[in-house]
Amino acid sequence: MTALTSLPELAMRSHLPEWNRELWERLPNDGKRYEVIDGVLYMTTAPSPFHQWIIRQIVRALFQQIDDQGVGTTLWSPIGLFMPGCDPVQPDVLVIRADELGMVSDGRISGVPALLIEVLSPSNSSVDLGTKRQAYARAGVPEYWIVRPAQRDVLVCTQPDAVLGDYAQTDHALPAGDLVSPTLPFRASVSGLFAGAPDTTL
Numbered sequence: 001m002t003a004l005t006s007l008p009e010l011a012m013r014s015h016l017p018e019w020n021r022e023l024w025e026r027l028p029n030d031g032k033r034y035e036v037i038d039g040v041l042y043m044t045t046a047p048s049p050f051h052q053w054i055i056r057q058i059v060r061a062l063f064q065q066i067d068d069q070g071v072g073t074t075l076w077s078p079i080g081l082f083m084p085g086c087d088p089v090q091p092d093v094l095v096i097r098a099d100e101l102g103m104v105s106d107g108r109i110s111g112v113p114a115l116l117i118e119v120l121s122p123s124n125s126s127v128d129l130g131t132k133r134q135a136y137a138r139a140g141v142p143e144y145w146i147v148r149p150a151q152r153d154v155l156v157c158t159q160p161d162a163v164l165g166d167y168a169q170t171d172h173a174l175p176a177g178d179l180v181s182p183t184l185p186f187r188a189s190v191s192g193l194f195a196g197a198p199d200t201t202l
Contacts, residue, residue, distance in 0.1 A: 021087040024080075033078065036087040037135045044123050053197060054119050054149060055092050061188045062095060071185060072097040072114060073104075082110045083139040089132065092147075093117035095184065115184060117145040133157065134165040143183045151175070152194050158182050 019041040027034045035042045047055075055076055062074040072095050080088040088108070095115040096103065103111030116136055118128040128146060136144050137160040144167065146155040152175040157167035173179040173190050180187045 019087070021082065024087060033090050035089045037089060037131055038085050039087075042127060042131075044127075047119075047121065050149065050197060051119055051121050054147060054193065057193045058093055058117060058119075058147070061193065062093070062186065065186045065188075066095055066184065069185070070098055073101060075109075080108045081113070081116075082108060083112055083141070085135050085138055089135070091116040091132075092119045112140050112142075115143045115145065115181070116141050117147065119147040120149060133167065136160070137167050138162050138165045143181060145179075147193075149194070152190070154179050154190060154193075156180075156182065 019036045019039055021036070024034060024036050024041075031046050033044045033046075059074055059076055066072050067074050074093065074095050076093045077090045079090060079094075081091060081094065082088045093115075094109075094113040094117065096109070096111075097114045100111065100114070103109055103113075118124070118132060120128055133144065133146070137157075140160055140162055142158065142160065144157040144160075146157065148154065154173040156171040156173055156179070157169070158171070159168035160166075161168055169182075171180075171182070175190050175194075177190055178187050179190050179193070
């Protein structure tokens with residue numbers, strides 16, 4: 001297997017683009033997050049308690065407006081998501097529409113969910129803002145949220161362009177405003193997602 005080298009943000013990635021699903025399936029279940037994007041292996045360590053707390057807040061809000069209303073199903077990492085160019089990725093949170101749940105099988109997801117969400121941390125910000133944003137756009141993910149704990153805001157990316165590998169539209173959900181999904185029936189107070197955090201350590 002390819003040796004790993006450290007990135008400035010302490011995440012790890014392989015040198016050569018030779019990874020695939022078969023090799024990924026052989027990796028240890030050791031609490032780390034392993035992802036393969038365009039043949040390159042990325043590894044990050046277990047998230048911080050604050051990171052997990054934010055994910056819980058987001059999942060709770062989504063459950064009330066998406067799951068409980070029969071719109072779709074909310075899932076969260078660790079889970080393997082296989083899409084074109086992603087073998088797999090493990091987004092922090094994802095939403096699958098109710099009529100597309102057939103993409104879930106044998107503990108894996110093979111298809112393009114309606115929404116992917118990543119919460120930034122020092123170890124993954126460059127990957128989430130660059131590598132994953134491009135990969136998700138190329139795969140045709142309709143909506144991608146980038147939650148930025150340090151700024152207490154959310155970037156909402158829509159209108160994926162598979163050719164350019166980017167999103168044509170990026171809306172900024174400010175701390176004093178609402179987080180509104182352009183593609184799903186969802187609205188939540190941005191400040192409410194961060195209210196009551198027990199610790200702000202990223």
